Amino acid sequence: MSRTLRRLVGATGAAVLVAVPTLPSRAVDVAAVRSAPSSTSAAAAPLSVAEALSGQDGSSHTVRGHVVGQPTATDRVVTDGFATDYAIAIAAGAGETDTARILYVQVPSALRSQWGLASTPDLLGEQVDVTGSLAPYFAHAGVTGTSAIEAGDSDPDEPGDPGEPTDPGTYYAGTEGLSGQALKEELHSIISNQTVLSYDDVWEGLKDVDEDTQDTGSVRLLYSGTTSPKGNNGGAVDNWNREHVWAKSHGDFGTSRGPGTDLHHLRPTDVTVNSARGNLDFDTGGTENAEAPGNYADDDSWEPRDEVKGDVARMIFYMAVRYESGDRVDLEVNDRVGNGSAPFMGRLTVLKQWSQDDPPDAFEQRRNERIQANWQGNRNPFVDHPEWVESVF
Ligand SMILES: [Ca+2]
Numbered sequence: 001m002s003r004t005l006r007r008l009v010g011a012t013g014a015a016v017l018v019a020v021p022t023l024p025s026r027a028v029d030v031a032a033v034r035s036a037p038s039s040t041s042a043a044a045a046p047l048s049v050a051e052a053l054s055g056q057d058g059s060s061h062t063v064r065g066h067v068v069g070q071p072t073a074t075d076r077v078v079t080d081g082f083a084t085d086y087a088i089a090i091a092a093g094a095g096e097t098d099t100a101r102i103l104y105v106q107v108p109s110a111l112r113s114q115w116g117l118a119s120t121p122d123l124l125g126e127q128v129d130v131t132g133s134l135a136p137y138f139a140h141a142g143v144t145g146t147s148a149i150e151a152g153d154s155d156p157d158e159p160g161d162p163g164e165p166t167d168p169g170t171y172y173a174g175t176e177g178l179s180g181q182a183l184k185e186e187l188h189s190i191i192s193n194q195t196v197l198s199y200d201d202v203w204e205g206l207k208d209v210d211e212d213t214q215d216t217g218s219v220r221l222l223y224s225g226t227t228s229p230k231g232n233n234g235g236a237v238d239n240w241n242r243e244h245v246w247a248k249s250h251g252d253f254g255t256s257r258g259p260g261t262d263l264h265h266l267r268p269t270d271v272t273v274n275s276a277r278g279n280l281d282f283d284t285g286g287t288e289n290a291e292a293p294g295n296y297a298d299d300d301s302w303e304p305r306d307e308v309k310g311d312v313a314r315m316i317f318y319m320a321v322r323y324e325s326g327d328r329v330d331l332e333v334n335d336r337v338g339n340g341s342a343p344f345m346g347r348l349t350v351l352k353q354w355s356q357d358d359p360p361d362a363f364e365q366r367r368n369e370r371i372q373a374n375w376q377g378n379r380n381p382f383v384d385h386p387e388w389v390e391s392v393f
């Protein structure tokens with residue numbers, strides 16, 4: 001499918017934040033910017049996060065990045081449950097989790113009500129321009145003495161920018177006032193209008209929708225959280241392959257066109273980690289996977305790492321609504337593990353909790369947007385409306 005079909009997104013989300021003056025071209029010599037007097041630096045092109053990380057010399061600059069969370073320790077950035085407004089963490093990509101690529105920004109009291117995450121949790125994922133001294137904070141590369149924070153100048157020509165909120169527009173027209181089974185039926189009707197891919201298309205689809213935000217030549221792997229070059233796909237050890245998050249044996253739908261080729265639940269994974277997950281249901285507990293720390297398995301279940309627990313849950317909920325009686329298979333969620341080849345996936349209560357604990361982030365939202373715009377034409381309702389999980393299930 002042509003990439004020109006992509007919709008422009010994010011304009012409305014950016015508009016709620018304050019406007020910034022038109023900025024000069026990015027073609028500015030960084031060394032010249034660094035040596036400029038601090039009084040003029042705010043008018044120059046902002047530094048990238050990478051430039052700020054490597055230039056911790058106390059000089060004053062404006063740095064542009066996406067808000068990725070709140071730093072709470074030298075090696076820890078939290079992405080929810082924000083306790084204070086004292087600091088934010090920014091990175092080049094809104095989905096960044098590696099603290100080595102994240103800048104810690106001190107938020108002074110005058111800016112906290114607008115730019116602190118406890119007061120304004122919707123800042124998460126937004127692009128911001130931060131002005132202050134390039135100096136360590138929390139014993140980590142940072143910006144201190146912050147004098148200004150403004151909404152960044154996001155580029156409307158880059159659809160699916162992970163820092164921009166997506167807008168489903170009128171996609172869910174007809175669901176107003178519905179709940180429970182009626183909502184499920186209406187959503188099924190809406191999301192069933194889709195382009196169905198071949199299993200070969202899935203390789204190219206994943207290279208697009210799971211493209212890493214920092215390294216666009218790589219995809220991000222679901223369970224390990226690491227990246228792998230796009231061309232490293234295949235079946236050998238240390239290749240990445242196509243993980244069916246709804247295990248294809250649960251309903252035995254295989255990889256012919258249909259549920260087995262639906263990008264909404266397919267993710268790049270390391271070959272051996274994929275094989276360790278196998279067709280296990282989802283639940284907590286077990287032994288930690290040596291190759292993908294933070295993931296656990298026992299005899300009858302798999303527990304993904306915290307950062308993707310909600311992603312996994314919402315993929316499962318999508319599948320249960322998308323595939324109903326009359327489709328190739330009717331998939332449903334139950335509160336069991338060990339479902340084997342039955343068309344069920346569990347454990348429902350745990351998946352609901354995971355969806356609450358790990359709400360949709362910018363990477364997951366970008367993925368949803370790209371699947372609709374570039375590949376299938378349909379969306380995962382639970383990424384757009386996580387509150388529907390409780391209503392439908
Ligand atoms: Ca997540």
Ligand SMILES: [Ca+2]
Nearest residue numbers: 320323324331
């Ligand atoms: Ca179903």
